[in-house]
Amino acid sequence: MTQNTIYFFWDCLQYLINGIAQGSLYAIVALGYTMVYGIIRLVNFAHGEFLMLGAFCGYFALKFHLPMPVAIIASMLGAGIVALIVERMIYRPIRNEGRIPALITAIGASLFFQYTGQLVFGADPKTVPPVFKEVLYTFGEVNVSNIQVFIFGLTLLILLFLWWLTHYTKIGVAMRATSFNLKAAELMGINTNKIIAFTFFLGASLAGLAGILMGYTMSVEPMMGMSLGLKAFVAAVVGGIGVIPGAALGGFILGIAENMVAGLYKSSFRDGVSFFILIIILLIKPSGILGKNVKEKV
Amino acid sequence: MTTPLLDIQNVTMKFGGLTAVRDVSFTVQKKDLVAVIGPNGAGKTTLFNMITGIYEPTIGSVVLDGLPLNKKMASEITDLGIARTFQNIRLFNNLSVLDNIKIARHTRIKYSFFDGIFKTKKYRAEEKMIEEESIKLLALFNLDSKKDLLAKNLPYGAQRKLEMARALATKPKLLLLDEPAAGMNPTETKELSELIHFIREEFQIAVILIEHDMRLVMEIAEKIFVLDYGNLIASGSAKDVQNNPKVVEAYLGAEI
Amino acid sequence: MDYYLQILTNVGIFITLTLSLNLINGYCGQFSLGHAGFWGVGAYASAVYGVYFALPIDPALNMAIALSIGFVAAALCGLLIGIPCLRLKGDYLAIATIGFSEILRIIIMNTESIGGPRGFTNIPRWSNSWWVWGIALAVTLFMLNLKRSAHGRAIISIREDEIAAETMGVNLFRYKLFSFIVGAGIAGMAGSLVAHDQQFLHPNNFSFMWSVCILVMVILGGQGSVSGSIVGAVILTILPEILKLIGSNVSTWRVSIYAALMIILMLTRPQGIFGPHELFEKKRLKGVA
Numbered sequence: 001m002t003q004n005t006i007y008f009f010w011d012c013l014q015y016l017i018n019g020i021a022q023g024s025l026y027a028i029v030a031l032g033y034t035m036v037y038g039i040i041r042l043v044n045f046a047h048g049e050f051l052m053l054g055a056f057c058g059y060f061a062l063k064f065h066l067p068m069p070v071a072i073i074a075s076m077l078g079a080g081i082v083a084l085i086v087e088r089m090i091y092r093p094i095r096n097e098g099r100i101p102a103l104i105t106a107i108g109a110s111l112f113f114q115y116t117g118q119l120v121f122g123a124d125p126k127t128v129p130p131v132f133k134e135v136l137y138t139f140g141e142v143n144v145s146n147i148q149v150f151i152f153g154l155t156l157l158i159l160l161f162l163w164w165l166t167h168y169t170k171i172g173v174a175m176r177a178t179s180f181n182l183k184a185a186e187l188m189g190i191n192t193n194k195i196i197a198f199t200f201f202l203g204a205s206l207a208g209l210a211g212i213l214m215g216y217t218m219s220v221e222p223m224m225g226m227s228l229g230l231k232a233f234v235a236a237v238v239g240g241i242g243v244i245p246g247a248a249l250g251g252f253i254l255g256i257a258e259n260m261v262a263g264l265y266k267s268s269f270r271d272g273v274s275f276f277i278l279i280i281i282l283l284i285k286p287s288g289i290l291g292k293n294v295k296e297k298v
Numbered sequence: 299m300t301t302p303l304l305d306i307q308n309v310t311m312k313f314g315g316l317t318a319v320r321d322v323s324f325t326v327q328k329k330d331l332v333a334v335i336g337p338n339g340a341g342k343t344t345l346f347n348m349i350t351g352i353y354e355p356t357i358g359s360v361v362l363d364g365l366p367l368n369k370k371m372a373s374e375i376t377d378l379g380i381a382r383t384f385q386n387i388r389l390f391n392n393l394s395v396l397d398n399i400k401i402a403r404h405t406r407i408k409y410s411f412f413d414g415i416f417k418t419k420k421y422r423a424e425e426k427m428i429e430e431e432s433i434k435l436l437a438l439f440n441l442d443s444k445k446d447l448l449a450k451n452l453p454y455g456a457q458r459k460l461e462m463a464r465a466l467a468t469k470p471k472l473l474l475l476d477e478p479a480a481g482m483n484p485t486e487t488k489e490l491s492e493l494i495h496f497i498r499e500e501f502q503i504a505v506i507l508i509e510h511d512m513r514l515v516m517e518i519a520e521k522i523f524v525l526d527y528g529n530l531i532a533s534g535s536a537k538d539v540q541n542n543p544k545v546v547e548a549y550l551g552a553e554i
Numbered sequence: 555m556d557y558y559l560q561i562l563t564n565v566g567i568f569i570t571l572t573l574s575l576n577l578i579n580g581y582c583g584q585f586s587l588g589h590a591g592f593w594g595v596g597a598y599a600s601a602v603y604g605v606y607f608a609l610p611i612d613p614a615l616n617m618a619i620a621l622s623i624g625f626v627a628a629a630l631c632g633l634l635i636g637i638p639c640l641r642l643k644g645d646y647l648a649i650a651t652i653g654f655s656e657i658l659r660i661i662i663m664n665t666e667s668i669g670g671p672r673g674f675t676n677i678p679r680w681s682n683s684w685w686v687w688g689i690a691l692a693v694t695l696f697m698l699n700l701k702r703s704a705h706g707r708a709i710i711s712i713r714e715d716e717i718a719a720e721t722m723g724v725n726l727f728r729y730k731l732f733s734f735i736v737g738a739g740i741a742g743m744a745g746s747l748v749a750h751d752q753q754f755l756h757p758n759n760f761s762f763m764w765s766v767c768i769l770v771m772v773i774l775g776g777q778g779s780v781s782g783s784i785v786g787a788v789i790l791t792i793l794p795e796i797l798k799l800i801g802s803n804v805s806t807w808r809v810s811i812y813a814a815l816m817i818i819l820m821l822t823r824p825q826g827i828f829g830p831h832e833l834f835e836k837k838r839l840k841g842v843a
Contacts, residue, residue, distance in 0.1 A: 043645055093821055099644060100585065101824035104773055107766050108816035115809035230652075230762070237649055268671075272660035275653040282650045283638050350721060376723035388721075390714035392830060400704075401711045405723035407704040414703025415696060421703065428704075468723055 010141035015263040016256060021148035022217075023255020024155040028210040029232035030239070030247035031162065032203025038179040038242035039199045040095060045106040046086060047207055048229020049113035054079030054208020055220045056121060059128055068132065072212055079208025080201040087200040092193065110229070117222030128215025151213055155248065158206065162244055175199060179242065227271070234278045240288025249289060253277065301364045303328045303504050304349070304472055309358035311344050311528075318344040320528040321358070326472070330504045331494070333515045335539075336525035337548060342508045343385055345525070346474050350382050351375040363471070377405040381470035383461040385477045385508075391450035395441060395460055398449050399432040402467035432467065438500070439463045439493075455486050459493075466501060473497065475507040479514050487511055491518050516540070524548065559683065561795055563751060566686035567744050568787040572771040573693045573780065574740035579769065580777035580830070581697075581706065582733035583713025584640070585648040589741055589768050591655025592628040594760030596742025598668055599627030601677045601749040608678060617680035621689070621746045628742020629735045631658070636734035640727065652762060662757045673756035674749075681750040689747065693740055697780045698832075709733055710778065770816055776826030781833035786826070 029051060036044045057078030061071035086109055094102050135146045166172035177185040178195045186192050210228075211220070218224065231254060239250030254274050262270040281288060302325035311319040319341040326332055334342050347353040349360050351372035360367045367375055381402075390398050407428075413421040436442040439459045444452060452460060458478060465473055475494070479487045491514055498505055509515050515522060516536040524532040524539055526548035532539050539545055575589045600620035608616055639650045668674045700706035709729050711719040720726050749755055771790050775782025790812075797808050819826075 041645075043648075090817055090821070094824070097820070097824045100773070100777075101820045103645075103648070104770065105817050105820045108813045108820065110813075111763075111766075112810055112813035112817070115807075115813065119806060119810065233649075234653070237646075266664070268664050269660065272657050275656045275660075278653045279650060279657070282642060282646060282653070286642050286646050352717065352720070371725065372720040373723045373725045376721060382721055384718070384721075388715050388718040390711050390718065392714060393710065397707060401707045401719070401724070402722045404704060404708050404711075409704070411703070411705050414705055415699050417699055425702075425704075464722070 007141070011263060012260070014142050015259040017142060017144055017148065018263075019256030019259035020252060021145075021151055021255070022259060023235075023252035024151045025210050025214055025251075026228075026232050026235045026255050027155050027248040027251025028158060028206050028213075029228060030235040030251045031158065031244060032206045033229075033233050033236040034239075034241055034244060034247040035175075035199050035203045037236065038244075039175065039196055040091075040182070041099065042091065042095075042102050042106065043233065044091075044203075045103070045229065045233075046109040046113060047203065047232070048225030048227075049110050049117075050079045050083050050086075050204040050225070051207035051211040051214075051228060052117060052220075052222060052225035053082050053113065053211075054204070055128070055211030055215060055224065056117075057208065058212035059126055059215070059220045062128065072209065075208040075212040076205035077208075079211065080205035083200040083204030084197055087197055091200075092196075110226070114222055114226060121222055123222060125219035125221040127219045128212065154213075155251075159245070159248055166244065171195070171198060231274055234274050237288055238277055238281045240291025243288065243290045243292075246288055246290035302326060303330070303363060304506075305361040306345075306349070307359050307361065309345075309348055309355040309360065311341070311348055311353060312356045318528050319348070319355075319525075322525070322528075322530045323358075324523055324530065324533060326504055326506060328471075328504055329498060329502060330506075330521065331498055331519060332504075332506050332521040332523065333519035334506060334508050334523045334525060335510070335512070335515055339527075340525040340548075341528040342525055343476060344528075346382060346476055346506075346508065349375075349474060350380055373405070376468050376470075379469070379471035380474065381465035381468045381472070382474035383458070383465050383476055383478065385480065387457050387461055389449040389457060389461060389464070392448060394446050395436065395449055395452065396429075396432055396445040398460060398464050399435060399467045400428055402464045403428050403432070404468075406469060435463055435467055454481060458482070458490075462493075462497070466497065470503060472504045472506070473501075475505065475509075477508055477510065479509055479511045487514055490514070494518055561792065563683055563686050565788055565791045566683070566690045567747050567751075568768075568771065568791045569690045569784050570686075570693050570744040570747070571741055571768050572775070572783040572787040573690075573697050574737045574744065575768050576772050576775075576777065576780070576783045577697065577700075577709075577740070578733050578737035579772055580779065580783070581701070581709045581713065582730055584730060584733065585644055586651045586734075586737075587648040587762070587765050587769065588635075588651030588653070588655030589737075590760040590762070590764035591651075591658045592631060592738040592741040593745040593748075593764070593768075594655075594662065594755075594757070595631045595658060596624035596628040596739075596745030597749040597755050597760070598662060598674065598745070599742070600624040600746035601674050601755055602668060604678045604680070604750060605674070605676060613678070613680045616678070617685055617750060620680060620750055621685075621743050624742040624744075624746030624749075625739040626742075628745065629739030631742075632735040632738025633731070636731045636738075640730045640734060652765070655760070655765060656762065659757050659760055662760075669755070671757065673754055675754050677749050677753045677755065679750060679753050681747050686747050686751070689743055694780060694784065697783075701780070705729075705732075713778070773826050774819060776828035776830060778830035779826070779828040779832055782826055782828035785828070785833075 033044065033047050036042060054075040058071040058075035061074040090105055090109060094105050136143045166176055174190045174195050177190060178192050182192055235250035235254045236247045238253060239246030254277065257273050257277055258270050261273040304326040306322060306324050308321050308323050309319060310317065310321055322345065334345065336342055348355045351367060351370055362378055362380060365378065390401060409420045409424050433442050433445060436445055441456060441460055441463060449460060479490055482490060494505060495518065519536065522533065522536060522539045523530060524545050531544045531548060532542040571593060578584050578586050600623045603620055603623050635654045639647060642650055662668060663671050708724040711722060711724055712726060712729055716726060771786040772783055774790060775786030794808050797811065
């Protein structure tokens with residue numbers, strides 16, 4: 001092997017690691033998308049804006065010199081509370097009007113937060129200090145930062161937590177029942193409104209968490225939710241929307257693919273690759289890698 | 299013997315591990331009035347879906363007038379002369395009663411797309427004819443006075459009738475009715491049985507119906523096919539079927 | 555005066571665009587969220603003709619050629635995207651169309667010969683109000699007559715119930731593809747009009763946001779309603795200008811107000827202003843929604 005090929009493999013490994021770290025963040029955001037879709041079949045376009053608002057809550061907490069853990073909690077709670085308000089005021093009244101009105105409403109909410117955010121917070125990006133001091137470990141030609149390891153570990157932890165929640169707690173089983181058949185769950189005495197609100201809160205607080213964690217790679221700004229939201233959504237669809245492990249899988253696939261393409265080919269194609277994967281998956285298996293096919297009953 | 303109108307040859311339908319219909323064969327002659335009965339989940343509607351091309355049989359074939367229907371799309375099969383109604387009514391809810399009928403004329407339209415866009419003479423003449431014919435058809439079902447109502451605003455019984463009228467508007471040779479009496483009271487059911495007889499005589503077509511109302515089935519069907527767990531367990535006249543121990547078992551459970 | 559003329563031109567272009575999406579979304583019931591992509595393809599294709607291949611002939615003839623190129627290019631894209639995507643339903647189709655339109659935008663961004671991220675400049679100015687309003691009128695008539703023909707009824711029946719439509723002899727794939735191709739093609743013509751009116755194109759003018767804007771115009775007016783599309787396009791093109799007139803303060807809140815209106819509309823009248831009906835329809839449909 002020539003020197004060049006060896007470097008090529010080192011580069012690939014580096015992109016892979018960066019991709020996994022970035023994919024972890026996509027995965028955390030995609031989880032919220034997928035949970036909400038799973039429960040009320042709504043593509044919540046405002047999910048990215050929950051992330052943005054959460055990130056701003058964290059940013060302001062840090063500005064008032066509160067410690068990092070408090071800032072993280074502020075992000076999660078902030079995003080969660082906004083989601084609860086949006087769900088109660090907008091999504092709940094429209095839930096029975098069919099899919100398209102609900103989707104338009106979600107797009108409206110997304111736009112509203114983006115542009116009102118620009119007016120309230122200003123359009124300029126704001127830098128957030130990293131969660132903790134970044135330390136780089138070098139293995140051969142590859143760098144891994146402690147933050148990357150932290151984020152990856154956190155994602156796995158969240159997945160475990162969600163698995164435990166949906167399988168071993170009362171509210172989790174109620175969530176699964178509601179997502180399986182909302183009407184039947186209601187008849188079984190489950191307060192579905194409460195379950196849906198809880199799902200929104202949970203999903204949005206994960207988005208808020210991702211928002212503040214992203215501060216270390218990108219800055220916080222009102223439009224940050226748009227492309228991230230769209231990416232996370234693509235990740236959710238690729239993995240199989242409505243399926244929790246699918247969202248994580250989709251997130252990792254996207255993160256890795258984007259970093260590979262950006263690194264090996266051209267960074268301006270970074271955004272295109274996720275959509276390309278999306279199209280391929282939709283054509284091969286529209287319900288996503290881990291999704292189940294549903295046939296309409298005639 | 300002439301070729302039968304409909305010849306179902308050893309059809310099997312599998313969904314994953316589940317066999318919904320297993321090796322079913324039967325024939326229907328021109329102007330026959332037959333019924334398919336069986337407990338819930340016996341595969342009756344699946345059979346209809348295979349005949350109308352909504353599903354493709356896993357094994358076997360459906361032959362209409364000597365022409366195999368395999369690989370044909372549902373819309374082509376309609377063109378060839380099979381029409382149907384649905385167990386859960388499927389009207390075009392937000393369109394008028396008249397438009398529901400007009401849509402069913404689709405495969406018989408002769409004017410081209412450009413005739414429609416430029417409103418040529420051909421378009422106007424044919425549309426006028428369609429309108430008249432459609433109103434005439436609605437009149438047979440006493441729906442002509444309701445032609446401008448939205449389909450979803452019709453009462454339940456009228457919706458069932460409209461669905462039949464719409465199926466007939468495709469000018470079929472064979473009409474499939476999926477539980478036409480579901481949700482009807484005895485008076486309405488009685489009316490329905492007359493209506494089905496009338497349809498056959500007026501349009502000179504064969505009718506297959508799926509029905510749970512045994513009184514209706516025994517009264518009008520000349521031949522009955524019984525499905526149970528996807529298998530054809532009996533066939534024959536009302537009397538034959540009623541006395542068949544297998545049928546009794548399917549409906550009431552095995553005697554101990 | 556020029557300012558008002560420009561608004562008038564924009565209204566005409568958006569009427570064409572809204573009607574073209576109404577064919578796909580309102581008539582056929584297919585949920586496309588990538589319509590701006592077709593608009594962009596038409597715009598760029600006819601701009602390429604204008605910049606690199608323009609014939610030394612009368613501008614009116616050149617405009618006619620550019621419009622045809624815009625139509626054909628966008629329609630071909632519609633065909634290319636429609637064949638694989640139209641077997642997807644509802645949300646999935648919407649997602650796939652977003653994906654395709656974003657890919658198209660990224661391809662344009664990365665093509666230097668058409669300006670890439672800097673935008674495409676020096677496009678000859680061939681269009682004028684006559685062209686814009688002529689096309690808008692023609693598309694309006696097309697949509698109205700289509701609605702009253704057997705082919706239009708077949709398309710509308712797909713929106714109402716796919717399986718019933720199929721059982722009535724409507725070839726689902728053919729009619730869906732037809733709506734998609736023609737809808738895309740008309741959007742392409744609107745793109746051609748924009749290119750030769752503004753003489754400048756930028757890939758971000760055809761982003762996801764604009765797909766949403768066009769969709770909102772369709773929904774505001776009422777899906778399936780031609781008069782609705784026209785009213786929707788007029789209101790939403792003029793509204794921002796009115797907000798500007800009220801004051802710069804209001805103008806900065808423009809998109810927020812727009813978004814809030816979108817939500818309020820959905821909460822109070824999700825079927826839009828007209829529902830599926832027309833302005834001058836004989837009041838014969840009883841029990842209208």
